[in-house]
Amino acid sequence: MSNPDTESPLNPMPPVVMALFLAIIGIEIVFSLGARGIVGGPGAIGWRQAAIQDYGFNAQIMQWMLTNHVYPPEHLMRFVTYPFVHGDFTHALFVGVMLLAMGKFVGEVFRGWAVLVVFMASAALGAAVYGMFVVDPPWIYGGFPGVYGLIGAFTYLLWLRLGQVxxxxxxxxxxxGFLMGAQLLFSLVFGANMQWLADVSGFGAGFALSFFVSPGGWQKIHARLRGR
Structure with missing residues (x-):
């Protein structure tokens, strides 16, 4: 039995979630310090914009690749690098907080590799759907589509639990539903932002992937297919 005097009152954060959080916040801290001239000298002021240009996702670049059937690695990597570049510190902070909250719930059930797959694959699919339907504005960056993928995984777990009872x-x-309603309200007040399409697609990807990467998920699907 565990000793209540030595046991931590807080459950540890899954390592993969903490690694993603530190990557997002660490990059943001470097950009913020560079913008204030604390590190990197005068050239550091442009680090954020340079990172968006080099690692952000651009729908027009995706359309160019599809049209010409050319897929340079430096552009393909944008599907998985854009979640780590944010517009400002507040943007990164909100993503980080939601990542910790959703990642903790999901990481207590899913294995570490499954959490990483859900986050990264949801971000990539969210960008792909955005690139298919939205050309202007072309740029998206930030980790919200990946976080929405974790919300999809959390929804899957809750969906299972409700079915069991x-x-x-x-x-x-x-x-x-609440988050999409909030985004709609902000769009009406501050102007439309089509990134919600990437977020919703990320949610759908996370929910669907959970059928395969959750503990025993693939075995259940395989057994059901064999039963047919």
Whole structure:
């Protein structure tokens, strides 16, 4: 039995979630210090914009690749690098807080590799859907599509739990409904922002991937297919 005098009152954060958080916040700290001239000298002021240009996702570049059937690695990597570049410290902080909250819930059930797959694959698919339907504005950056993927995984877990107790499983989608309603409100007040399409796509990807990467998920699907 565990000793209550030595046991931590807080459950440890899953390592993969903490690694993602430190990567996001660490990069943002460097950009913020550079913008204030604390590190990097005068050239550091442009680090953020240079990173967006080099690592952010651009829908027009994606359309160019699809049209010409040319897929340079320096452009393909944008699908997985853009979640680590943010517009400002507040943007990165909000992403980091939501990453810790959702990542903790999901990471307590999913294995570390599964959490990473959900975050990165949701971000990549969110960017791809955005690039297919939105050309202007072309740029998206920041980790929200990946975080929405974790929200999708959290929704999957809640959906399963509600089904096990015989409750209405539709209640599991209350959180994403609230978040989308909040985004709609902000769009009406501050102007439309089409990045919600990447966020919703990331949510859908995270929910769908959970059927495969959750503990025993693939085995359940395989058994169901064999049963048919």
């Amino acid at each position: 015989g409750a209405r499983q539709a209640r599991a989608f209350s959180l994403i």
